[in-house]
Amino acid sequence: MKKNWSPTQDSFQLFLQWLDEGVDSGGEKYLEMHRRLVAYFDRKNCLSSDELADETLARVAQKLQEQGRITDIAPAHYCYVTAKFVFLEYVRHAREGPVAMDEVLISARQPLALAVKPAPDAAALDQEQVLSCLDRCLKKLSVIDSELILEYYLGEKQEKIQRRREIGVRLGLSTNALSIRACRIRTKVEQCVKGCCRWS
Secondary structure, eight states: OOTTOOOOHHHHHHHHHHHHTTSOOTTHHHHHHHHHHHHHHHHTTOSOHHHHHHHHHHHHHHHHHHHSOOOSSOHHHHHHHHHHHHHHHHHHHTTTSOOOHHHHHHHHHOTTTSOOOOOSSTTOOOHHHHHHHHHHHHHTSOHHHHHHHHHHTOSOHHHHHHHHHHHHHHHTOOHHHHHHHHHHHHHHHHHHHHHHHTOO
16 A cells, blocks of 8 residues: 555545445445444544544545456445454554544644653654644645644544534534545645654
8 A cells, every 4th residue: 555645536536436336325425434434443442443444444445546446345345354454553553653643633732631652662753743743734734624623623522523513514514524524634634744754
């Protein structure tokens, strides 16, 4: 898989069509698959279920773009197979991997809310370096997108759900449209931060 890959508009549309299996769901299949993957990683006691679900779907979208089509296995099944590999990598790098993107985004608004644990190796980045890169990357976004992505990940459980409803109302976006937009912004920011910090 290519590092620092992010979906283009065309590749994302191709991915949505593939998930829909010929019946346009208006993004519902994508959101449902994302919810199911989050639940899968939650059952595995992962700390960053949202991020792992995003990573899984991004990998599947990349594979689909590279191959042009995936016809030998049902979309949901293929996503779960990919999720298993993502989970195995998560377990392998749990003690030394980069900071979870959700934690970094929350820390950007509440720097002292979380103690970000750097990787133990010599090339490890401390919290200040990570947040410095995040700040640079957020400044590359439009003001609306920057505020949206920070606000989108604030809060927990019901508070987060309610906040996202309010964002959708404020921006005139449906739940589906808001989720897709946030996913695109998050991917862009994450790849920028990885590049800035030179994460492997």
